[in-house]
Amino acid sequence: MLQHLPVLQVMVPLFGALVAALSRRPGPSWLVMTAASWIALAISVTLMHQVLTGGVISYHIGGWDPSLGIEYRVDVFSALILVLVSGIAAVSAPFAHRSVASEIPEDRIAWFYTMYLLALTGLLGIAITGDAFNAFVFLEVSSLSSYALIALGRDRRALVAAYQYLILGTIGATFYVIGVGFLYVTTGTLNLGLIGERLAAVESTRPVLTALAFITVGISLKLALFPLHVWLPNAYAYAPSTATVFLAATATKVAIYLFVRYLFTVFGDRFVFAELPIQQVLIVLSVAAIFGAGAVAIFQSDVKRMFAYSSVAQIGYITLGIAIATQTGLTGGIVHVINHGLIKGALFMALGAVALQVRHCHIEELAGLGQKMPLTMSALVVAGLGLIGVPGTVGFISKWYLIVASFEVGWWWLAVLIVASSLLTVVYVGRVVEAVWFREPSEVARGAREAPLSMLIPMWLLAGATVFFGIDANLTAGIAAKAAAALLGSPG
Amino acid sequence: MSGAELIAIALVLPVATAVLVALFGRRPNSREGATLLGAVALFATVLALLTQVLGGAAPALPLIEIVPGLTIAFAIEPLGMLFAVIASGLWIVNSLYSIGYMRANGEQRQTVFYVCFALAIAATMGIAFSGNLFTLFLFYEVLTLVTYPLVTHSRTAEAKAAGRLYLLLLLGASTLLLLPAVAWTGIAAGTLDFANGGILAGKLAPAAMGLLLALFIFGIAKAAVMPMHFWLPAAMVAPTPVSALLHAVAVVKAGVFFIVKVVVFVFGIDTLRETGAGDWLVYVAGFTVITASLVALRQDHLKRRLAYSTISQLSYVVLGASLFTPLAIVGAVMHIAAHAVSKITLFFAAGSLHTAAHIDHVSEMDGIGYRMPWTMGAFAVGALSMIGVPLTAGFLGKWFMLVGAGGHAQWFAVGVIVLSTMLNAGYFLPVIYRAFRRPAKAEADGHGHDEAHSGEAPWPMVVALVTTAILTVGLFFFPGVPLTLAQMLTAG
Numbered sequence: 001m002l003q004h005l006p007v008l009q010v011m012v013p014l015f016g017a018l019v020a021a022l023s024r025r026p027g028p029s030w031l032v033m034t035a036a037s038w039i040a041l042a043i044s045v046t047l048m049h050q051v052l053t054g055g056v057i058s059y060h061i062g063g064w065d066p067s068l069g070i071e072y073r074v075d076v077f078s079a080l081i082l083v084l085v086s087g088i089a090a091v092s093a094p095f096a097h098r099s100v101a102s103e104i105p106e107d108r109i110a111w112f113y114t115m116y117l118l119a120l121t122g123l124l125g126i127a128i129t130g131d132a133f134n135a136f137v138f139l140e141v142s143s144l145s146s147y148a149l150i151a152l153g154r155d156r157r158a159l160v161a162a163y164q165y166l167i168l169g170t171i172g173a174t175f176y177v178i179g180v181g182f183l184y185v186t187t188g189t190l191n192l193g194l195i196g197e198r199l200a201a202v203e204s205t206r207p208v209l210t211a212l213a214f215i216t217v218g219i220s221l222k223l224a225l226f227p228l229h230v231w232l233p234n235a236y237a238y239a240p241s242t243a244t245v246f247l248a249a250t251a252t253k254v255a256i257y258l259f260v261r262y263l264f265t266v267f268g269d270r271f272v273f274a275e276l277p278i279q280q281v282l283i284v285l286s287v288a289a290i291f292g293a294g295a296v297a298i299f300q301s302d303v304k305r306m307f308a309y310s311s312v313a314q315i316g317y318i319t320l321g322i323a324i325a326t327q328t329g330l331t332g333g334i335v336h337v338i339n340h341g342l343i344k345g346a347l348f349m350a351l352g353a354v355a356l357q358v359r360h361c362h363i364e365e366l367a368g369l370g371q372k373m374p375l376t377m378s379a380l381v382v383a384g385l386g387l388i389g390v391p392g393t394v395g396f397i398s399k400w401y402l403i404v405a406s407f408e409v410g411w412w413w414l415a416v417l418i419v420a421s422s423l424l425t426v427v428y429v430g431r432v433v434e435a436v437w438f439r440e441p442s443e444v445a446r447g448a449r450e451a452p453l454s455m456l457i458p459m460w461l462l463a464g465a466t467v468f469f470g471i472d473a474n475l476t477a478g479i480a481a482k483a484a485a486a487l488l489g490s491p492g
Numbered sequence: 493m494s495g496a497e498l499i500a501i502a503l504v505l506p507v508a509t510a511v512l513v514a515l516f517g518r519r520p521n522s523r524e525g526a527t528l529l530g531a532v533a534l535f536a537t538v539l540a541l542l543t544q545v546l547g548g549a550a551p552a553l554p555l556i557e558i559v560p561g562l563t564i565a566f567a568i569e570p571l572g573m574l575f576a577v578i579a580s581g582l583w584i585v586n587s588l589y590s591i592g593y594m595r596a597n598g599e600q601r602q603t604v605f606y607v608c609f610a611l612a613i614a615a616t617m618g619i620a621f622s623g624n625l626f627t628l629f630l631f632y633e634v635l636t637l638v639t640y641p642l643v644t645h646s647r648t649a650e651a652k653a654a655g656r657l658y659l660l661l662l663l664g665a666s667t668l669l670l671l672p673a674v675a676w677t678g679i680a681a682g683t684l685d686f687a688n689g690g691i692l693a694g695k696l697a698p699a700a701m702g703l704l705l706a707l708f709i710f711g712i713a714k715a716a717v718m719p720m721h722f723w724l725p726a727a728m729v730a731p732t733p734v735s736a737l738l739h740a741v742a743v744v745k746a747g748v749f750f751i752v753k754v755v756v757f758v759f760g761i762d763t764l765r766e767t768g769a770g771d772w773l774v775y776v777a778g779f780t781v782i783t784a785s786l787v788a789l790r791q792d793h794l795k796r797r798l799a800y801s802t803i804s805q806l807s808y809v810v811l812g813a814s815l816f817t818p819l820a821i822v823g824a825v826m827h828i829a830a831h832a833v834s835k836i837t838l839f840f841a842a843g844s845l846h847t848a849a850h851i852d853h854v855s856e857m858d859g860i861g862y863r864m865p866w867t868m869g870a871f872a873v874g875a876l877s878m879i880g881v882p883l884t885a886g887f888l889g890k891w892f893m894l895v896g897a898g899g900h901a902q903w904f905a906v907g908v909i910v911l912s913t914m915l916n917a918g919y920f921l922p923v924i925y926r927a928f929r930r931p932a933k934a935e936a937d938g939h940g941h942d943e944a945h946s947g948e949a950p951w952p953m954v955v956a957l958v959t960t961a962i963l964t965v966g967l968f969f970f971p972g973v974p975l976t977l978a979q980m981l982t983a984g
Binding site: 385388389390391392397399400401403404407408412415416419420422423426427430434437438439470471472473474477478 | 556557558559561562564626629630633634637641644647652655656659660663664667668671672675676678679
């Protein structure tokens with residue numbers, strides 16, 4: 001049983017999706033979703049434990065040799081992503097119950113949970129598979145179900161947002177699979193590890209460079225690297241609250257995982273960073289994302305959109321850490337994958353609770369909500385402080401690693417840019433905090449009540465984690481450092 | 493009890509007080525009882541620590557390692573001990589004063605006020621006892637955040653604008669300048685722990701060291717060295733007890749305390765003197781001392797005049813630290829204590845005038861000394877102390893600084909101290925003159941309250957301001973504790 005955990009990690013949510021679809025009714029489908037995501041979390045935690053104690057797990061699907069069949073491969077980095085994704089799904093499950101019931105028509109709730117579990121399946125699959133084409137399949141599974149999730153939003157603009165995401169997401173996936181085709185042609189295998197080994201002999205040839213270009217751009221679209229992020233703000237803003245929580249905290253993170261996997265494990269950081277100008281390009285784009293999207297976030301009046309733009313900026317910090325490509329920098333990037341997941345999960349849950357009480361998340365409607373929903377709004381403040389990177393929160397840990405990494409490689413100007421950018425965050429978080437706490441309640445806010453416990457507990461679990469892992473980051477940063485060391489030490 | 497336990501108690505007590513205050517929110521008498529009890533208990537704890545420190549012990553409490561290189565740790569040295577004694581002792585008096593002030597002025601949201609106040613004291617204790625640069629930075633930031641709701645307490649447009657400036661300037665400076673300085677120090681020195689004689693000797697070129705010092709001086713905006721002072725006059729919009737304890741004692745002293753800590757324990761006064769890296773500091777501090785005094789001369793609003801006086805007096809401390817001689821450091825430390833008791837007296841008097849007579853401007857103070865003899869008598873003591881007249885505490889600090897400056901032929905510093913003493917007299921003596929020598933204006937003002945034209949402020953306020961006035965004089969005759977601590981600090 002225990003040796004089959006890697007495949008069960010994907011199979012449990014997949015069968016859950018099937019059962020949820022067959023159940024057709026809201027209650028049972030929610031139960032199935034909850035059970036599947038908690039089991040997935042238990043599996044991923046067990047896998048993490050196994051990896052930390054016993055090293056990399058390699059699981060051969062159907063017993064086929066990796067050169068022919070599909071290999072599932074769990075190392076520290078992929079286990080970390082598995083825990084994050086399934087953890088967010090599990091914590092969101094109780095939150096989803098009330099939120100989904102209020103936002104989705106009753107006859108579609110079962111479909112919502114089906115899509116939710118399919119998205120979970122796809123995201124977990126990308127993180128666990130060691131096969132380039134299998135990753136494409138999971139990428140499509142997660143993407144297609146995400147489009148459906150977003151389109152279920154109650155605002156009619158959700159349809160446009162989903163369509164926009166569909167077009168761009170499909171282009172991204174197509175680019176990716178074209179790149180994989182080139183790699184298959186040059187190396188004769190689809191196993192990521194084997195491609196990495198065989199590329200060393202042919203790395204500077206044109207097909208390999210073409211593959212790198214296609215794969216980099218394709219995944220960049222999925223991870224919303226500036227300026228390929230245009231699908232993200234609308235998708236997050238108009239999706240149902242639960243979908244936003246889940247996708248914002250996990251979907252782009254899994255794309256980042258794949259990105260790092262290709263750059264460091266498949267192509268190799270020496271080839272990518274030393275011989276090609278990818279580092280420079282990535283740093284410029286990351287800084288542009290941090291400042292551009294951060295500045296745009298300031299001027300958003302829909303708070304959900306504001307935090308969606310903020311996600312684009314925060315992804316910039318992650319790609320910046322990846323681009324610095326040293327032990328400290330990569331640790332900072334990876335730890336921010338987790339930290340940002342926790343922060344944005346808590347923030348979007350708070351906004352989901354607002355959506356339940358006052359329907360919309362316009363800043364004018366949030367005015368004075370602090371008096372009516374003090375617990376929800378306090379969670380918003382705590383997560384907001386994490387987003388700013390105040391010491392004592394997870395955001396500071398990420399920022400600290402990135403600043404130290406910049407100093408270590410002698411790029412003091414980058415350190416200056418990183419700290420300067422957090423001022424943008426201060427401004428837009430401050431705008432929300434001031435409206436929520438220091439203004440008289442708006443017309444709609446006056447009738448609002450505190451969110452139900454089923455929402456408050458998950459919200460505070462994540463908000464609490466942003467403080468807890470900001471004060472004792474040995475677990476998160478420690479695992480991120482192990483993952484970074486493994487990636488940098490990998491052959492390439 | 494051991495020192496470590498006492499440190500833990502001193503940190504937890506104000507937080508526990510905040511919780512109690514929140515629980516008793518609907519019962520004002522129990523709520524204020526909790527605040528007073530918490531303040532007295534904290535002062536007793538700090539005094540217990542003081543006896544240990546005076547006995548030569550150095551209590552320490554290493555708490556947690558967040559990630560390798562970042563540790564939350566507490567260690568008491570004489571300067572921090574003095575700061576804690578001042579802040580916790582004055583918290584008792586200030587709480588008494590707050591009760592009178594907040595009730596007499598019918599202030600809203602008093603529970604939030606007392607909660608934030610107690611949390612600000614907790615942050616101050618964290619600052620005073622911090623054992624390394626990161627811990628100091630952490631609590632310094634916390635102090636900014638918990639005092640923000642106090643600045644915006646009235647929720648008027650003016651208060652919100654002041655809150656924005658407060659947050660942006662303090663957080664902006666600490667993020668843009670202080671955080672890089674902390675990171676740079678960590679990388680250059682290999683440690684963030686404070687050490688006698690500094691940790692940077694020989695680790696940086698003099699020019700780089702000068703730049704690093706500048707990052708600290710201007711990054712620590714709470715010290716209000718020009719041009720980082722704008723937040724302080726703006727913050728005067730807060731209720732007077734906040735201006736009195738926080739913006740004359742705890743918050744601003746946290747700033748100069750940070751600077752003295754950095755000069756003594758990070759750079760080391762010998763290193764700075766020998767390399768000449770900090771020679772510019774005396775001019776920056778001197779400029780602030782004189783300019784702020786000149787601005788104070790022109791302020792009619794009493795609290796703003798006091799605020800500019802605070803800016804000027806804070807730079808006295810920086811000036812004392814910038815001479816890099818043990819005697820001047822003793823002067824700086826003495827001035828921290830003297831300014832604390834004197835300026836809180838002045839603010840108490842200003843709040844008393846506001847409460848009893850609705851007077852906020854100097855030009856309205858004609859003859860008020862006869863109506864409110866206790867208030868204006870205490871004001872006179874505080875003012876004389878700020879001028880530096882013998883028999884008051886203010887004389888001591890100035891004296892040590894003058895001797896320290898003269899002994900090293902720092903004629904610029906001597907000139908600044910002499911000139912500013914005249915300026916101090918120039919903006920304080922006319923106030924006293926008006927209050928006692930000019931006849932009261934006969935015509936009725938617009939307030940129309942009968943009680944507004946007779947008598948003193950409520951008794952808790954009078955007791956508080958007389959107490960601090962007595963302390964101001966008492967400190968001149970019994971300077972033993974602060975002087976011993978200052979000498980322990982410089983003896984290293």
